[in-house]
Amino acid sequence: MSLSNNINSLNWQSIKQDLDEQGYAVIRAVIPRDVSDQLIASYSQADLYRSTIVMKRYNFGKGEYKYFAYPLPDSIVYLRNELYTPLSSVANEWNLKLGINLTYPEKHQDFIEACQQQNQYRPTPLILKYETGDFNTLHQDLYGELYFPFQAVLFLSQPQEDYTGGEFVLIEQKPRLQSQAIVLQPNRGDMVIFTTNFRAAKGTRGYYRSPMKHGVSKLHSGNRYTVGIIFHDAK
Ligand SMILES: O=C(O)CCC(=O)C(=O)O
Numbered sequence: 001m002s003l004s005n006n007i008n009s010l011n012w013q014s015i016k017q018d019l020d021e022q023g024y025a026v027i028r029a030v031i032p033r034d035v036s037d038q039l040i041a042s043y044s045q046a047d048l049y050r051s052t053i054v055m056k057r058y059n060f061g062k063g064e065y066k067y068f069a070y071p072l073p074d075s076i077v078y079l080r081n082e083l084y085t086p087l088s089s090v091a092n093e094w095n096l097k098l099g100i101n102l103t104y105p106e107k108h109q110d111f112i113e114a115c116q117q118q119n120q121y122r123p124t125p126l127i128l129k130y131e132t133g134d135f136n137t138l139h140q141d142l143y144g145e146l147y148f149p150f151q152a153v154l155f156l157s158q159p160q161e162d163y164t165g166g167e168f169v170l171i172e173q174k175p176r177l178q179s180q181a182i183v184l185q186p187n188r189g190d191m192v193i194f195t196t197n198f199r200a201a202k203g204t205r206g207y208y209r210s211p212m213k214h215g216v217s218k219l220h221s222g223n224r225y226t227v228g229i230i231f232h233d234a235k
């Protein structure tokens, strides 16, 4: 199956339900093998990137990632556009539930123009590479005043074959309660969509903001590649 076939047949009703109930959704077998192989191969193609971050230097963990430059690779442009529109309607519902007075436009291009009005011009999609012993500390990817409340990670490597350890970790920090850890180990080709900042959680007196962070546990062996698709641009 091709990437566009897979994206066109996504079950948005079930993705929306997972996002509403959990703040994240795991979508199986959406990135074809040729696309994941190509993204991994492009890691060493310097002209595709605007900057390289050595995580240890910033105490972000251990490993390396690179921000793509504009123009983004076709597969990333495609996913950024196609995922944005259905997610914008979930985002708008969450804002209504939470009493946040902000409506996201239906088209990603219009949202990018809104980012530019906030002086957010730099592309944020990135590719990450972890080797044995590497990890990514819990964080949020908010790059300016204006942000989109969902992001996606594409899993390009196969656990147990390409690497061990290196689980994808989400932490939900409900206000005044102890934090909950969610540990995922998706297969190559899977995609996880999750909230960048907080989800709309239902309490006894309506909805409240429940913050979430994400990160990666230490790799015990091998190499692990992911691509992060963030919808807002950065300052
Ligand atoms: O490598 C991962 O699984 C996490 C990547 C990440 O932090 C991101 O895409 O924002």
Ligand SMILES: [Fe+2]
Residues within 6 Å of the ligand: 139, 140, 141, 214, 228
């Ligand atoms: Fe991240």
